[in-house]
Amino acid sequence: MLIVQKFGGTSVGDLERIQNVANRVAATRKAGNDVVVVVSAMSGETNKLVGFAEHFSTNPARAEMDMLLSSGERVTAALLSIALQEMGIDAEAMTGRKAGIVTDKHHTKARIEEINPQSMKNVLKEGKVVVVAGFQGVNENGDVTTLGRGGSDLSAVAIAGALKADLCEIYTDVTGIFTTDPRIEPKAKKLEKISYDEMLELASLGAKVLQNRSVELAKKLDVNLVTRSSFCDEEGTLITKEENIMEKPLVSGIALDRNQARISLMGVKDRPGIASDIFNALADAEVNVDMIIQNKAVDDTTNIDFTVPVGDLHDAKSVVDTFVKSGEIKDDSYNEDICKVSVVGVGMKSHAGVAAQAFSTMAKENININMISTSEIKVSMVIDEKYAELAVRSLHNTYELDK
Numbered sequence: 001m002l003i004v005q006k007f008g009g010t011s012v013g014d015l016e017r018i019q020n021v022a023n024r025v026a027a028t029r030k031a032g033n034d035v036v037v038v039v040s041a042m043s044g045e046t047n048k049l050v051g052f053a054e055h056f057s058t059n060p061a062r063a064e065m066d067m068l069l070s071s072g073e074r075v076t077a078a079l080l081s082i083a084l085q086e087m088g089i090d091a092e093a094m095t096g097r098k099a100g101i102v103t104d105k106h107h108t109k110a111r112i113e114e115i116n117p118q119s120m121k122n123v124l125k126e127g128k129v130v131v132v133a134g135f136q137g138v139n140e141n142g143d144v145t146t147l148g149r150g151g152s153d154l155s156a157v158a159i160a161g162a163l164k165a166d167l168c169e170i171y172t173d174v175t176g177i178f179t180t181d182p183r184i185e186p187k188a189k190k191l192e193k194i195s196y197d198e199m200l201e202l203a204s205l206g207a208k209v210l211q212n213r214s215v216e217l218a219k220k221l222d223v224n225l226v227t228r229s230s231f232c233d234e235e236g237t238l239i240t241k242e243e244n245i246m247e248k249p250l251v252s253g254i255a256l257d258r259n260q261a262r263i264s265l266m267g268v269k270d271r272p273g274i275a276s277d278i279f280n281a282l283a284d285a286e287v288n289v290d291m292i293i294q295n296k297a298v299d300d301t302t303n304i305d306f307t308v309p310v311g312d313l314h315d316a317k318s319v320v321d322t323f324v325k326s327g328e329i330k331d332d333s334y335n336e337d338i339c340k341v342s343v344v345g346v347g348m349k350s351h352a353g354v355a356a357q358a359f360s361t362m363a364k365e366n367i368n369i370n371m372i373s374t375s376e377i378k379v380s381m382v383i384d385e386k387y388a389e390l391a392v393r394s395l396h397n398t399y400e401l402d403k
Helices: 015-030 045-056 062-086 118-125 151-162 196-204 212-221 274-284 310-325 346-350 354-364 385-398
Strands: 002-007 034-039 091-094 101-103 112-115 129-133 136-138 144-146 167-172 193-195 225-229 237-240 253-257 260-269 292-294 301-309 329-335 338-344 371-375 378-384
Touching (some): 002 151, 015 062, 034 118, 045 062, 091 118, 112 151, 196 237, 260 310, 354 378, 354 385
Parallel strands (some): 002 034, 091 129, 193 237
Antiparallel strands (some): 101 112
Protein backbone atom coordinates (compact mmCIF):
# COMPACT_ATOMS: atom_id res chain seq x y z
CA MET A 1 0.00 0.00 0.00
CA LEU A 2 0.95 3.62 -0.52
CA ILE A 3 0.02 5.64 2.56
CA VAL A 4 0.22 9.42 3.02
CA GLN A 5 0.54 10.40 6.68
CA LYS A 6 0.11 13.98 7.86
CA PHE A 7 1.23 15.12 11.31
CA GLY A 8 0.01 18.43 12.73
CA GLY A 9 1.77 20.92 14.98
CA THR A 10 0.90 19.24 18.28
CA SER A 11 2.10 15.88 16.92
CA VAL A 12 5.54 17.39 16.14
CA GLY A 13 5.47 19.90 19.01
CA ASP A 14 8.97 19.11 20.32
CA LEU A 15 11.93 16.82 19.62
CA GLU A 16 10.49 13.96 21.66
CA ARG A 17 7.24 14.09 19.71
CA ILE A 18 9.12 14.19 16.40
CA GLN A 19 10.88 11.00 17.54
CA ASN A 20 7.47 9.46 18.31
CA VAL A 21 6.34 10.36 14.79
CA ALA A 22 9.53 8.80 13.39
CA ASN A 23 8.75 5.59 15.32
CA ARG A 24 5.22 5.50 13.87
CA VAL A 25 6.43 6.17 10.31
CA ALA A 26 9.14 3.52 10.68
CA ALA A 27 6.56 0.95 11.82
CA THR A 28 4.36 1.75 8.81
CA ARG A 29 7.35 1.40 6.47
CA LYS A 30 8.51 -1.87 8.07
CA ALA A 31 4.99 -3.28 7.58
CA GLY A 32 5.74 -3.17 3.86
CA ASN A 33 4.04 0.12 2.92
CA ASP A 34 5.39 2.97 0.83
CA VAL A 35 5.09 6.15 2.90
CA VAL A 36 4.87 9.86 2.16
CA VAL A 37 4.81 12.03 5.29
CA VAL A 38 3.51 15.61 5.33
CA VAL A 39 4.38 17.72 8.37
CA SER A 40 3.29 20.99 9.91
CA ALA A 41 5.53 23.40 11.78
CA MET A 42 6.18 22.58 15.44
CA SER A 43 3.34 23.97 17.58
CA GLY A 44 3.91 27.65 18.41
CA GLU A 45 6.54 28.08 15.68
CA THR A 46 4.30 29.90 13.21
CA ASN A 47 3.10 32.35 15.88
CA LYS A 48 6.72 32.98 16.86
CA LEU A 49 7.64 33.78 13.25
CA VAL A 50 4.63 36.11 12.92
CA GLY A 51 5.84 37.88 16.08
CA PHE A 52 9.29 38.33 14.55
CA ALA A 53 7.77 39.96 11.47
CA GLU A 54 5.53 42.24 13.53
CA HIS A 55 8.60 43.47 15.41
CA PHE A 56 9.61 45.24 12.19
CA SER A 57 6.26 45.97 10.53
CA THR A 58 2.57 46.19 11.36
CA ASN A 59 1.76 45.25 7.76
CA PRO A 60 4.54 43.07 6.32
CA ALA A 61 4.40 42.17 2.62
CA ARG A 62 2.54 38.93 2.04
CA ALA A 63 5.23 37.52 -0.24
CA GLU A 64 7.82 38.00 2.51
CA MET A 65 5.47 36.42 5.06
CA ASP A 66 5.18 33.34 2.84
CA MET A 67 8.96 33.11 2.63
CA LEU A 68 9.17 33.42 6.42
CA LEU A 69 6.28 31.19 7.51
CA SER A 70 7.09 28.33 5.12
CA SER A 71 10.40 27.85 6.96
CA GLY A 72 8.62 26.31 9.98
CA GLU A 73 7.48 23.25 8.01
CA ARG A 74 10.88 22.87 6.36
CA VAL A 75 12.55 22.65 9.78
CA THR A 76 10.16 19.87 10.87
CA ALA A 77 10.59 17.95 7.61
CA ALA A 78 14.37 18.01 7.86
CA LEU A 79 14.36 16.97 11.54
CA LEU A 80 11.98 14.07 10.91
CA SER A 81 14.06 12.89 7.96
CA ILE A 82 17.22 12.98 10.09
CA ALA A 83 15.46 11.04 12.87
CA LEU A 84 14.32 8.36 10.38
CA GLN A 85 17.78 8.03 8.85
CA GLU A 86 19.25 7.54 12.30
CA MET A 87 16.81 4.64 12.78
CA GLY A 88 18.02 2.99 9.59
CA ILE A 89 15.03 4.13 7.49
CA ASP A 90 16.06 5.81 4.22
CA ALA A 91 14.24 9.15 4.01
CA GLU A 92 14.41 12.37 2.04
CA ALA A 93 12.96 15.74 3.03
CA MET A 94 11.34 17.91 0.36
CA THR A 95 10.06 21.46 0.21
CA GLY A 96 6.71 22.11 -1.45
CA ARG A 97 8.66 23.20 -4.53
CA LYS A 98 10.61 19.94 -4.80
CA ALA A 99 7.42 17.93 -4.19
CA GLY A 100 5.96 19.61 -7.30
CA ILE A 101 3.17 21.59 -5.62
CA VAL A 102 2.15 24.47 -7.91
CA THR A 103 -0.29 27.10 -6.64
CA ASP A 104 -1.95 30.28 -7.84
CA LYS A 105 -0.42 33.68 -7.04
CA HIS A 106 -2.41 34.55 -3.89
CA HIS A 107 0.21 34.90 -1.17
CA THR A 108 -0.71 33.63 2.34
CA LYS A 109 -3.90 31.94 1.05
CA ALA A 110 -2.89 30.25 -2.18
CA ARG A 111 -4.86 27.42 -3.79
CA ILE A 112 -3.19 24.34 -5.23
CA GLU A 113 -3.51 24.27 -9.03
CA GLU A 114 -1.58 21.10 -9.79
CA ILE A 115 0.97 18.66 -8.41
CA ASN A 116 3.74 17.07 -10.47
CA PRO A 117 4.48 14.00 -8.35
CA GLN A 118 7.45 12.71 -10.37
CA SER A 119 10.11 13.72 -7.84
CA MET A 120 8.20 11.96 -5.06
CA LYS A 121 7.67 8.87 -7.24
CA ASN A 122 11.39 8.71 -8.01
CA VAL A 123 12.30 8.82 -4.32
CA LEU A 124 9.66 6.19 -3.46
CA LYS A 125 11.10 3.90 -6.17
CA GLU A 126 14.45 4.13 -4.38
CA GLY A 127 12.74 2.64 -1.31
CA LYS A 128 12.85 5.87 0.67
CA VAL A 129 10.27 7.58 2.84
CA VAL A 130 9.35 10.98 1.40
CA VAL A 131 8.96 13.74 4.02
CA VAL A 132 7.23 16.84 2.61
CA ALA A 133 7.04 20.26 4.24
CA GLY A 134 3.29 20.95 4.24
CA PHE A 135 1.38 24.24 3.94
CA GLN A 136 3.44 25.48 0.98
CA GLY A 137 4.07 25.43 -2.74
CA VAL A 138 5.33 27.71 -5.48
CA ASN A 139 3.48 29.80 -8.06
CA GLU A 140 4.24 29.88 -11.78
CA ASN A 141 6.89 32.54 -11.17
CA GLY A 142 8.72 30.28 -8.72
CA ASP A 143 7.74 32.38 -5.68
CA VAL A 144 7.09 30.53 -2.41
CA THR A 145 3.41 30.56 -1.41
CA THR A 146 1.50 29.25 1.62
CA LEU A 147 -1.97 27.69 1.63
CA GLY A 148 -3.59 29.41 4.59
CA ARG A 149 -5.42 27.81 7.51
CA GLY A 150 -5.40 24.00 7.37
CA GLY A 151 -2.78 24.15 4.62
CA SER A 152 -0.83 21.07 5.67
CA ASP A 153 -3.99 18.94 5.55
CA LEU A 154 -4.59 20.28 2.04
CA SER A 155 -1.03 19.39 1.05
CA ALA A 156 -1.51 15.84 2.29
CA VAL A 157 -4.85 15.29 0.53
CA ALA A 158 -3.58 16.79 -2.73
CA ILE A 159 -0.43 14.65 -2.63
CA ALA A 160 -2.52 11.53 -1.88
CA GLY A 161 -4.68 12.33 -4.89
CA ALA A 162 -1.72 12.99 -7.19
CA LEU A 163 0.02 9.76 -6.14
CA LYS A 164 -3.27 7.78 -6.13
CA ALA A 165 -2.46 6.69 -2.57
CA ASP A 166 -4.51 3.95 -0.95
CA LEU A 167 -5.02 5.98 2.20
CA CYS A 168 -4.40 9.43 3.63
CA GLU A 169 -4.05 9.49 7.43
CA ILE A 170 -4.46 12.83 9.21
CA TYR A 171 -2.86 12.60 12.68
CA THR A 172 -4.01 15.10 15.30
CA ASP A 173 -4.40 15.20 19.08
CA VAL A 174 -7.88 13.58 18.97
CA THR A 175 -8.73 9.96 18.20
CA GLY A 176 -11.29 10.58 15.46
CA ILE A 177 -14.67 12.12 14.65
CA PHE A 178 -17.24 11.94 17.47
CA THR A 179 -21.04 12.13 17.45
CA THR A 180 -20.59 15.49 19.18
CA ASP A 181 -17.98 17.33 21.24
CA PRO A 182 -17.06 14.94 24.11
CA ARG A 183 -16.28 17.95 26.30
CA ILE A 184 -19.97 18.88 26.15
CA GLU A 185 -21.46 15.37 26.09
CA PRO A 186 -19.22 12.75 27.76
CA LYS A 187 -21.38 9.99 26.24
CA ALA A 188 -20.34 11.01 22.70
CA LYS A 189 -19.13 8.04 20.65
CA LYS A 190 -16.37 7.89 18.07
CA LEU A 191 -17.61 7.15 14.56
CA GLU A 192 -16.03 4.29 12.64
CA LYS A 193 -16.98 5.77 9.25
CA ILE A 194 -18.56 8.97 7.99
CA SER A 195 -19.34 10.21 4.48
CA TYR A 196 -17.60 13.19 2.86
CA ASP A 197 -20.88 15.14 2.81
CA GLU A 198 -21.58 14.54 6.51
CA MET A 199 -18.01 15.53 7.39
CA LEU A 200 -18.33 18.68 5.27
CA GLU A 201 -21.49 19.64 7.13
CA LEU A 202 -19.93 18.94 10.54
CA ALA A 203 -16.74 20.84 9.62
CA SER A 204 -18.68 23.86 8.34
CA LEU A 205 -20.92 23.77 11.42
CA GLY A 206 -18.18 24.02 14.01
CA ALA A 207 -16.45 20.60 14.24
CA LYS A 208 -12.76 21.54 14.35
CA VAL A 209 -11.04 18.22 13.53
CA LEU A 210 -10.74 18.88 9.77
CA GLN A 211 -11.00 21.97 7.58
CA ASN A 212 -13.69 22.15 4.87
CA ARG A 213 -11.19 22.64 2.08
CA SER A 214 -9.42 19.37 2.91
CA VAL A 215 -12.64 17.35 2.94
CA GLU A 216 -13.86 18.99 -0.28
CA LEU A 217 -10.58 18.12 -1.99
CA ALA A 218 -10.66 14.54 -0.66
CA LYS A 219 -14.17 14.13 -2.10
CA LYS A 220 -13.14 15.62 -5.44
CA LEU A 221 -10.03 13.42 -5.71
CA ASP A 222 -11.73 10.33 -4.19
CA VAL A 223 -9.14 10.07 -1.40
CA ASN A 224 -9.97 7.84 1.57
CA LEU A 225 -9.22 9.93 4.66
CA VAL A 226 -8.61 8.63 8.15
CA THR A 227 -8.32 11.01 11.09
CA ARG A 228 -6.68 9.57 14.20
CA SER A 229 -4.44 10.43 17.15
CA SER A 230 -0.65 10.43 16.98
CA PHE A 231 -0.53 9.80 20.75
CA CYS A 232 -2.12 6.33 20.81
CA ASP A 233 -2.71 3.32 18.57
CA GLU A 234 -6.50 3.59 18.65
CA GLU A 235 -8.28 3.19 15.30
CA GLY A 236 -9.49 6.47 13.84
CA THR A 237 -12.49 7.50 11.72
CA LEU A 238 -12.64 6.78 7.98
CA ILE A 239 -14.06 9.57 5.82
CA THR A 240 -15.14 8.07 2.51
CA LYS A 241 -17.81 7.89 -0.21
CA GLU A 242 -21.37 7.35 0.99
CA GLU A 243 -21.60 4.10 -0.99
CA ASN A 244 -18.68 2.70 1.03
CA ILE A 245 -20.79 2.89 4.19
CA MET A 246 -23.09 -0.13 4.46
CA GLU A 247 -25.32 1.00 7.33
CA LYS A 248 -26.17 4.66 7.00
CA PRO A 249 -27.24 6.02 10.40
CA LEU A 250 -30.28 8.27 10.58
CA VAL A 251 -28.18 10.90 12.40
CA SER A 252 -24.38 10.83 12.57
CA GLY A 253 -23.65 13.83 14.74
CA ILE A 254 -24.67 17.02 16.52
CA ALA A 255 -22.56 20.11 15.75
CA LEU A 256 -22.35 23.35 17.70
CA ASP A 257 -21.13 26.65 16.26
CA ARG A 258 -20.76 29.48 18.79
CA ASN A 259 -19.08 31.74 16.22
CA GLN A 260 -22.35 33.26 14.99
CA ALA A 261 -23.99 36.68 15.08
CA ARG A 262 -27.52 37.61 14.03
CA ILE A 263 -28.27 40.78 12.08
CA SER A 264 -31.84 42.09 11.95
CA LEU A 265 -32.88 44.67 9.34
CA MET A 266 -36.23 46.35 10.04
CA GLY A 267 -38.31 48.47 7.69
CA VAL A 268 -36.47 47.44 4.53
CA LYS A 269 -37.98 49.09 1.42
CA ASP A 270 -39.97 46.40 -0.40
CA ARG A 271 -38.76 46.98 -3.96
CA PRO A 272 -37.53 44.49 -6.57
CA GLY A 273 -33.81 43.89 -6.16
CA ILE A 274 -33.37 45.22 -2.61
CA ALA A 275 -32.28 41.82 -1.24
CA SER A 276 -29.94 41.40 -4.20
CA ASP A 277 -28.37 44.81 -3.55
CA ILE A 278 -27.86 44.12 0.17
CA PHE A 279 -26.40 40.64 -0.19
CA ASN A 280 -24.24 41.52 -3.20
CA ALA A 281 -22.75 44.37 -1.16
CA LEU A 282 -22.08 41.93 1.70
CA ALA A 283 -20.46 39.51 -0.75
CA ASP A 284 -18.26 42.28 -2.15
CA ALA A 285 -17.13 42.97 1.43
CA GLU A 286 -16.31 39.22 1.75
CA VAL A 287 -18.94 38.75 4.47
CA ASN A 288 -19.98 35.09 4.66
CA VAL A 289 -23.77 35.03 5.10
CA ASP A 290 -25.32 31.83 6.44
CA MET A 291 -29.04 31.67 7.31
CA ILE A 292 -31.52 34.20 5.87
CA ILE A 293 -35.16 34.87 6.81
CA GLN A 294 -37.35 37.47 5.09
CA ASN A 295 -40.84 38.31 6.36
CA LYS A 296 -43.83 39.06 4.18
CA ALA A 297 -44.01 42.74 3.20
CA VAL A 298 -46.34 45.04 5.15
CA ASP A 299 -46.84 48.76 4.35
CA ASP A 300 -44.25 48.59 1.54
CA THR A 301 -41.51 47.41 3.91
CA THR A 302 -40.18 44.05 5.03
CA ASN A 303 -37.83 42.67 7.68
CA ILE A 304 -34.74 40.59 6.88
CA ASP A 305 -32.74 38.57 9.42
CA PHE A 306 -29.49 36.75 8.64
CA THR A 307 -26.46 35.29 10.39
CA VAL A 308 -22.73 35.81 9.81
CA PRO A 309 -19.55 34.63 11.55
CA VAL A 310 -18.65 36.89 14.47
CA GLY A 311 -15.41 37.84 12.72
CA ASP A 312 -17.40 39.28 9.77
CA LEU A 313 -19.73 41.37 11.94
CA HIS A 314 -17.71 44.61 11.72
CA ASP A 315 -17.63 44.51 7.91
CA ALA A 316 -21.31 43.57 7.79
CA LYS A 317 -22.22 46.58 9.96
CA SER A 318 -20.34 48.88 7.58
CA VAL A 319 -22.35 47.56 4.63
CA VAL A 320 -25.68 47.82 6.46
CA ASP A 321 -24.89 51.40 7.55
CA THR A 322 -24.75 52.52 3.91
CA PHE A 323 -28.30 51.26 3.34
CA VAL A 324 -29.54 52.84 6.59
CA LYS A 325 -28.05 56.20 5.58
CA SER A 326 -29.65 55.96 2.13
CA GLY A 327 -33.05 55.38 3.77
CA GLU A 328 -33.56 51.91 2.33
CA ILE A 329 -33.37 50.34 5.80
CA LYS A 330 -35.20 52.02 8.68
CA ASP A 331 -33.45 50.30 11.59
CA ASP A 332 -30.94 47.54 12.37
CA SER A 333 -29.90 45.48 15.38
CA TYR A 334 -27.20 42.94 16.18
CA ASN A 335 -27.03 39.95 18.53
CA GLU A 336 -23.83 38.03 19.29
CA ASP A 337 -25.36 35.99 22.13
CA ILE A 338 -26.56 33.23 19.82
CA CYS A 339 -25.26 29.91 18.55
CA LYS A 340 -26.15 27.40 15.86
CA VAL A 341 -26.85 23.78 16.76
CA SER A 342 -27.20 21.28 13.91
CA VAL A 343 -28.31 17.69 13.39
CA VAL A 344 -26.41 15.94 10.57
CA GLY A 345 -26.94 12.55 8.92
CA VAL A 346 -27.19 10.98 5.43
CA GLY A 347 -30.04 8.82 6.77
CA MET A 348 -32.28 11.90 6.66
CA LYS A 349 -32.54 11.48 2.90
CA SER A 350 -34.76 8.43 3.30
CA HIS A 351 -36.43 9.05 6.67
CA ALA A 352 -39.12 11.57 7.57
CA GLY A 353 -39.56 13.21 10.95
CA VAL A 354 -35.94 14.04 11.86
CA ALA A 355 -36.59 17.80 11.90
CA ALA A 356 -39.82 17.33 13.86
CA GLN A 357 -37.90 15.36 16.50
CA ALA A 358 -35.35 18.16 16.80
CA PHE A 359 -38.05 20.82 17.20
CA SER A 360 -39.90 18.71 19.78
CA THR A 361 -36.68 18.29 21.76
CA MET A 362 -36.14 22.07 21.83
CA ALA A 363 -39.73 22.62 22.93
CA LYS A 364 -39.43 20.02 25.71
CA GLU A 365 -36.36 21.86 27.05
CA ASN A 366 -38.17 25.23 26.71
CA ILE A 367 -35.55 26.45 24.20
CA ASN A 368 -36.86 28.99 21.69
CA ILE A 369 -35.70 28.53 18.08
CA ASN A 370 -34.90 31.87 16.42
CA MET A 371 -34.05 30.67 12.91
CA ILE A 372 -34.13 27.36 11.01
CA SER A 373 -32.18 26.13 7.99
CA THR A 374 -32.36 22.70 6.38
CA SER A 375 -30.64 20.71 3.66
CA GLU A 376 -30.94 17.11 2.48
CA ILE A 377 -28.72 15.89 5.34
CA LYS A 378 -28.87 18.71 7.91
CA VAL A 379 -31.22 20.63 10.21
CA SER A 380 -29.71 23.78 11.77
CA MET A 381 -31.31 25.93 14.46
CA VAL A 382 -30.22 29.29 15.83
CA ILE A 383 -30.88 29.56 19.57
CA ASP A 384 -29.73 31.71 22.49
CA GLU A 385 -26.12 30.91 23.35
CA LYS A 386 -26.94 30.21 27.01
CA TYR A 387 -28.80 27.06 25.92
CA ALA A 388 -25.99 25.76 23.67
CA GLU A 389 -24.77 22.82 25.75
CA LEU A 390 -28.23 21.83 26.95
CA ALA A 391 -29.40 21.68 23.32
CA VAL A 392 -26.43 19.52 22.25
CA ARG A 393 -26.90 17.03 25.10
CA SER A 394 -30.67 16.86 24.60
CA LEU A 395 -30.42 16.24 20.86
CA HIS A 396 -27.65 13.67 21.37
CA ASN A 397 -29.99 11.83 23.74
CA THR A 398 -33.05 12.17 21.47
CA TYR A 399 -31.29 10.43 18.56
CA GLU A 400 -29.66 7.88 20.90
CA LEU A 401 -26.20 8.62 19.54
CA ASP A 402 -24.55 7.02 22.56
CA LYS A 403 -25.99 3.61 21.58
